[in-house]
Amino acid sequence: MDYATDEERVEELKKWWKENGKSVIFGIVLGLGILFGWRWWQDHQLNQSIQASTLYNQLELSIQQKKPEQAEALSQQIKNQFENHAYAIYAVLAMAKVKQDANDVPAAQAYLQWGLEHAKTPELKHLLTIRLARVLLSINEDDKAYDLLDTTENTPFASSFEELKGDILMKKGKPEQALLAYQKATLMVPDGTTINPALQYKIDDLSRSQ
DSSP: OOOSSHHHHHHHHHHHHHHHHHHHHHHHHHHHHHHHHHHHHHHHHHHHHHHHHHHHHHHHHHHHTTOHHHHHHHHHHHHHHOTTSHHHHHHHHHHHHHHHHTTOHHHHHHHHHHHHHHOOSHHHHHHHHHHHHHHHHHTTOHHHHHHHTOOOOOOTTHHHHHHHHHHHHHHTTOHHHHHHHHHHHHHTSOTTOOOOHHHHHHHHHHHHHO
16 A cells, blocks of 8 residues: 555554554463463473472482481372372382382382372383282282283383283293293384393293193
């Protein structure tokens, strides 16, 4: 559009601003809000990770120094403050081992169960599942351990699931089914990964006996 004078140009701008000014201001405010909100969220997440990491390092130190009460208090603090963070899962895994080493199997089981209920990634869930199944196996809860591992998911942990199922079947006096589970475990080993020598030994040993 051509304007005859600067006054006409100014009047046209005034008219446009009157019609669109509020929308422009709203858009600018919204954009700035999103930008600063995202930056705040990133800073918040970073601070959360730093705090959780610091507490977890203190927990590890307490375990190394054989201070179980202090370690338990720190693990509880991590669980309470950072229950949605991976460090909470690392904490319960560490404490489950402490409790199992102290023959406090119910406490170890409780820690691992809490971890399963709060883990956010498949990898952590699968690791917790294996640990919990081994705890159940140690207290002769064979069926519960087997049911816990009863998954068809093709994951990096699937081979370990099948191998542990084979161990459970061996304990239950079912060597033929155990061999099938061990053989299935070899087929589920991730590409580029070698078969665990202990798994191969179990297969060879059972094959010779049949």
